[in-house]
Amino acid sequence: MTQFKLGQLLKNSLRFGFPRFHFWSYMAIRKNLVSWNVSSRSLERKISLITADDNLLIAILWRFYFVNPETGEVLPGQKELPVVEIRKPQSEVYVRLSNSSKTVSVWFALPFEELNEGELNYINALKGALPFRFSSKSWRTYQRSKDDSWFARKLEV
Structure with missing residues (x-):
């Protein structure tokens, strides 16, 4: 739930159980989030x-x-x-x-x-x-270099 009011929070807590609260700020954007875990x-x-x-x-x-x-x-x-x-x-x-x-x-x-x-x-x-369809441009293979880093090579699939 991206924005909540107390009434919505109570209603959804009855539907989904006890919520988790998340408060974060990125640059000038502040978000107050409520989430619930749902079983498969x-x-x-x-x-x-x-x-x-x-x-x-x-x-x-x-x-x-x-x-x-x-x-x-x-x-x-x-x-x-x-x-x-x-x-x-x-x-x-x-x-x-x-x-x-x-x-x-x-x-x-x-x-x-x-x-x-x-x-x-x-x-x-x-x-x-x-x-769904795959893009033929998104395929890569990754190989280890001599300095122990990884580099990508494009593939045509």
């Missing part, structure tokens, strides 16, 4: 409550590792991947829903040292299974 079991019901209220939004962050579709085992090397973006240490999907807007951000960190036919088949299967 009740998520669908909570989304319908949120879309009916202009003052509420839901944010879902799902961090995960890729698996082998045949064996179900986690693909090796994902915990050793470089942290390219400090806020995104591994693959994630971030969804933000409100009555007025919907945003989805996807960040994939694939554990492939090089792209051969098997890896390209994995990426193409992933692209075909997901409900």
Whole structure:
């Protein structure tokens, strides 16, 4: 809840439980935020409550590792991947829903040292299974340099 009044706070506390309060200031902008944790079991019901209220939004962050579709085992090397973006240490999907807007951000960190036919088949299967289109300009491979830093190279996928 981005702006709250006592009546709204009490009403939403009855719906969602005990809230957490966040007070922060960035430059000249001050925000007072109230948030609630929602379990995945009740998520669908909570989304319908949120879309009916202009003052509420839901944010879902799902961090995960890729698996082998045949064996179900986690693909090796994902915990050793470089942290390219400090806020995104591994693959994630971030969804933000409100009555007025919907945003989805996807960040994939694939554990492939090089792209051969098997890896390209994995990426193409992933692209075909997901409900959105990928930009061909956003693919990168990261390699370690001699001074122990990481540098990016663009890929055409």
